[in-house]
C-alpha cells in the first residue's frame with residue numbers, strides 16, 4: 435500500500451470552537467472538543483487511522499504551542515505524525531493569502547507531501563474554511579469541507595470511507 439495521509443485543520447475542525455491561550459488550562463477537559471461524546475468519537479477515529487497506517491497531520495494557523503498543549507490535555511499527541519502551526523507556516527516561502535496569512539497549500543506541499551513522499555491523490559485535507567479548501571484543492575488533494583462547528587458524524591463516515599477505499603483490496 436502506498437503511503438496515505440489525512441491533514442486536519444485544528445480550530446472548528448477538530449475542535450468545535452476557536453481556541454486561544456485562555457482556553458488552554460487544566461480544567462478544559464473535553465470542552466473545546468465538544469464534550470465527552472464527541473471526544474470519544476474523535477479518539478476512536480484517530481485510533482482507526484493509526485491502526486490502518488494512515489499518517490495524520492494537523493495544519494493550522496493557530497499557534498503550534500496552543501495546539502500541542504490542547505492535545506496533551508486530552509491525551510491525543512501520540513495520535514499525530516506531525517503538527518504544524520503558525521510558527522511553521524511562517525518559516526517557509528510559499529506566498530500568502532489575500533489576508534496576508536500564509537497559505538496552507540505551501541505548508542502541506544513542503545512539510546507533508548514532499549517530506550513524507552505522499553502523492554496528492556493519497557492525501558485528504560479537512561477544514562472548515564472554504565478558502566483553505568479552495569487553496570489546497572490546487573495541490574489535487576482530496577478534501578472535505580466541514581460545515582458547522584467541528585467535524586461531525588457525517589464527516590467521520592466520509593473519512594472512514596476514504597480510508598476503506600485505500601486499505602481494502
Ligand SMILES: [Mg+2]
Pocket residue numbers: 443444445446447561562563
Ligand atoms: Mg478552522
